Amino acid sequence: MSAHRAVAGARGLVAGAVLAAALAAGAARAEAPPTTIDHATLGDTESRTPEISTADLTDVIARGSAAVIDTRSFAEYAISHIPGAISVAERPGLAKARSASDVGEIDRVLGGRRDTAIVLYGNGPFDGSTRRIADHLAVAGYTNVRRYQLGIPV
Incomplete structure (x- = not known):
């Protein structure tokens, strides 16, 4: 060569x-990407409110830094819920698939404090009520709403 x-x-x-x-x-x-499953989220970017991971939710619960609200039906809450989570009334007159926590009831439970840190969770990744309620709260003027979109499927 x-x-x-x-x-x-x-x-x-x-x-x-x-x-x-x-x-x-x-x-x-x-x-x-997340280093563990505990840090994963669904990656939903279309909501007005951010998602949090299981690790974030664990931290919120340990610190007591937010009101954790279960958006599922009373029956689902009774079967299983995150300790300390608040169950709020379902919206009357809606089919079960669309029945979810009412913004007015959340107002009542939180004393109308729109700056309260809130974490919502529902019936798992395919339950649209958590995102829908979070968006309604944002429109109603709540400024610190996050979603644990992975939820607790029942």
Whole structure:
């Protein structure tokens, strides 16, 4: 092999190594996925309110830093609920699939304090009531509403 070909081959290897290093550095800067299942969320970005993970909810409960509200029916709450969670009345006149906590009842339970930190949870990832109620609370002027969208399926 000629000296010219050897130099050209070496340049190609160096260029390839530089490209690989640049790609690896870019990938390292990309947002990393959650490190454990406890830090995962559904990734819902279409709601007016943010989701929290199981780890976040555990911290909220340990610190007592928010009112945790169960948005499910009284029957589901009676079967299983997060200790300390508040069950609020279902909206009268709605089918079970759309029946959810009423903003007026949440107002009553929280004394109308719209700046109260709130975490809502419902019947799991496919239960749209948690997101719907969170959006209603945001429209009603509540400023610190978060959702544990993974919920407690019954």
